[in-house]
Amino acid sequence: MDKRKSVWNVVPAGSVIGMLALVGIAMLPVLRPFLIYAALLVVAFTLYKYLVVVGDAESRIKSLKAPEKQIKVQPQGPSFQEVLRAIPDPVMIVSGIEPDDIAGRWIVFANTAAQTMFRMDGEGGLLVSTIRNPEVLECVDEALFGGISASTVYDLAGGARDQIWRAYSSPLPVTGPQRLALLTLRDETDARRMERMRADFLANASHELRTPLASLTGFIETLRGSAREDEKAREKFLDIMATQAERMRRLIQDLLSLSRIELNEHVPPSGEADLTLAARDVADGLSLMARDKRVNIVIRAPKPGLYPIIGDRDQILQVMQNLVDNALKYAPAGSEILVDIRYDLTLEQAVAGSNSGAARLVLLRPDRNVHDFYAQVTVRDAGSGIRREFLPRLAERFYRVEGQKSGDKLGTGLGLAIVKHIINRHRGGLVVESQSVSVASATDVLERTPTEKVASLHATEPVTFTAFSACFPQARAHGIGADTPRLVISDGLPRNLKDAV
Numbered sequence: 001m002d003k004r005k006s007v008w009n010v011v012p013a014g015s016v017i018g019m020l021a022l023v024g025i026a027m028l029p030v031l032r033p034f035l036i037y038a039a040l041l042v043v044a045f046t047l048y049k050y051l052v053v054v055g056d057a058e059s060r061i062k063s064l065k066a067p068e069k070q071i072k073v074q075p076q077g078p079s080f081q082e083v084l085r086a087i088p089d090p091v092m093i094v095s096g097i098e099p100d101d102i103a104g105r106w107i108v109f110a111n112t113a114a115q116t117m118f119r120m121d122g123e124g125g126l127l128v129s130t131i132r133n134p135e136v137l138e139c140v141d142e143a144l145f146g147g148i149s150a151s152t153v154y155d156l157a158g159g160a161r162d163q164i165w166r167a168y169s170s171p172l173p174v175t176g177p178q179r180l181a182l183l184t185l186r187d188e189t190d191a192r193r194m195e196r197m198r199a200d201f202l203a204n205a206s207h208e209l210r211t212p213l214a215s216l217t218g219f220i221e222t223l224r225g226s227a228r229e230d231e232k233a234r235e236k237f238l239d240i241m242a243t244q245a246e247r248m249r250r251l252i253q254d255l256l257s258l259s260r261i262e263l264n265e266h267v268p269p270s271g272e273a274d275l276t277l278a279a280r281d282v283a284d285g286l287s288l289m290a291r292d293k294r295v296n297i298v299i300r301a302p303k304p305g306l307y308p309i310i311g312d313r314d315q316i317l318q319v320m321q322n323l324v325d326n327a328l329k330y331a332p333a334g335s336e337i338l339v340d341i342r343y344d345l346t347l348e349q350a351v352a353g354s355n356s357g358a359a360r361l362v363l364l365r366p367d368r369n370v371h372d373f374y375a376q377v378t379v380r381d382a383g384s385g386i387r388r389e390f391l392p393r394l395a396e397r398f399y400r401v402e403g404q405k406s407g408d409k410l411g412t413g414l415g416l417a418i419v420k421h422i423i424n425r426h427r428g429g430l431v432v433e434s435q436s437v438s439v440a441s442a443t444d445v446l447e448r449t450p451t452e453k454v455a456s457l458h459a460t461e462p463v464t465f466t467a468f469s470a471c472f473p474q475a476r477a478h479g480i481g482a483d484t485p486r487l488v489i490s491d492g493l494p495r496n497l498k499d500a501v
Helices: 002-010 013-027 029-065 080-085 112-118 134-145 189-208 210-224 231-263 275-285 287-293 313-330 388-393 415-425 439-446 450-460
Strands: 091-096 106-110 150-156 163-172 179-187 296-300 336-345 359-364 374-381 429-435 465-473 486-490
Touching (some): 106 112, 163 189, 231 415, 275 374, 287 313, 388 429
Antiparallel strands (some): 150 163, 296 486, 359 429, 374 465
16 A cells, blocks of 8 residues: 555656546547647646655655754753763664665664764764664664564674673654654673673682682591591691692682673773883882792883883782792792883784794784884793693683692682783783793604713703783883893892982
8 A cells, every 4th residue: 555655656646637638639639729738737737746756755854864853851951852962871763664674774863972882973874884783773673663662782892892782772652654763772791790700700719619628628537537646647737728728718819809800801991000110019029939939030121100001000010910920930940030121112013022933822912003002011931931732721710731830839820811801901912932842852862872962952952931921002102212221139129229219
């Protein structure tokens, strides 16, 4: 029925009747003198109807694109549009006429939050050009042509910084062929992250606490039974139980810290931090541990307090703490840990390696075309290195490289995961480089004679190391050259005091 009406609007019935009349006049000789006047009348009528149809179509298109009338909430109060613009959640009013016309969904109004979120030039535009999510478009169609309210999840992908929105659509009462629907978006990122944080915490805690709890339970039963009167065994078991309890405490602390970081990972920091001051604070805090292991902590960086970066100072300290503490665990006695800080690096320079012969892997890459300059912190130890096949799993939770132990101080396997999530929140990058003794060279040495074996060991023994480089975005370039002051901290005290000031 609608299609027939549309055809008669394009070809009016009066024009058809006029054409039949012209045929009849042409067939009757008596009426032929009036043929020209009748033809002009039919043409004028047809042209008039055509102009009326075109005018109606243009007014309908303008009504779809134009915002609604400014209706006051109160006689002296703001309009409904002004009220909607003040709402912090994205709100849009969508119109449509034909259910089959997907490109006919127009945004007739969008508040300030919606324009900011979707980077709209004005308050209107095509819906499919603004939102390309099929679930949201179907939700809007249900409100427009089904007359029912609906909701769906709208996921804005972006790696670990994804945002999750809930889209609500409701029909609006109107008269005429045009349909209107109200589309509202609500940010549910924090709520979803809280749910995932609780689920991950319970799963990880129950899995990792099972072993120390079983150990504590076994030792308690032993102390209650056969070792009740054995003082030597009791002291040994109590020491092991204290170690397991300390491990559980550190595990719970790291899990809570990781959960808090993941909760706010999608919100970039807005403050400023100084990398040199953070490195000095971390070196001072770990000086006793470094002295016990006879390891020197070397800081090579510009003078503190001059070159800030975009970051959260507490989280920057935690990154430094975890990286230097991890290096101390694997650094051999009498070696050196180097903390090198550089500024004004491009993205390619920040993720590039410093040793062409070492294995390198980018664990986290910054977003492109966001920041022009980066500051880089490299923590390098002279440990045995990490084999190439183990590098991709370094930032996984609870993962520890096979065959490597932390010595007297056992780790939880969460340190690098915490580092990666903090750097991801700062929109930075993380790169690992490592060089270890290859299995092939060791086999080749074993096949030699005793004399050749000793000579080859001294001649071909590679320099092993592991280096983690974290880069953070800078708000501006500082103009720092490659030659930077060098601070050497050993036993908690700087050796070159002039550079320490």
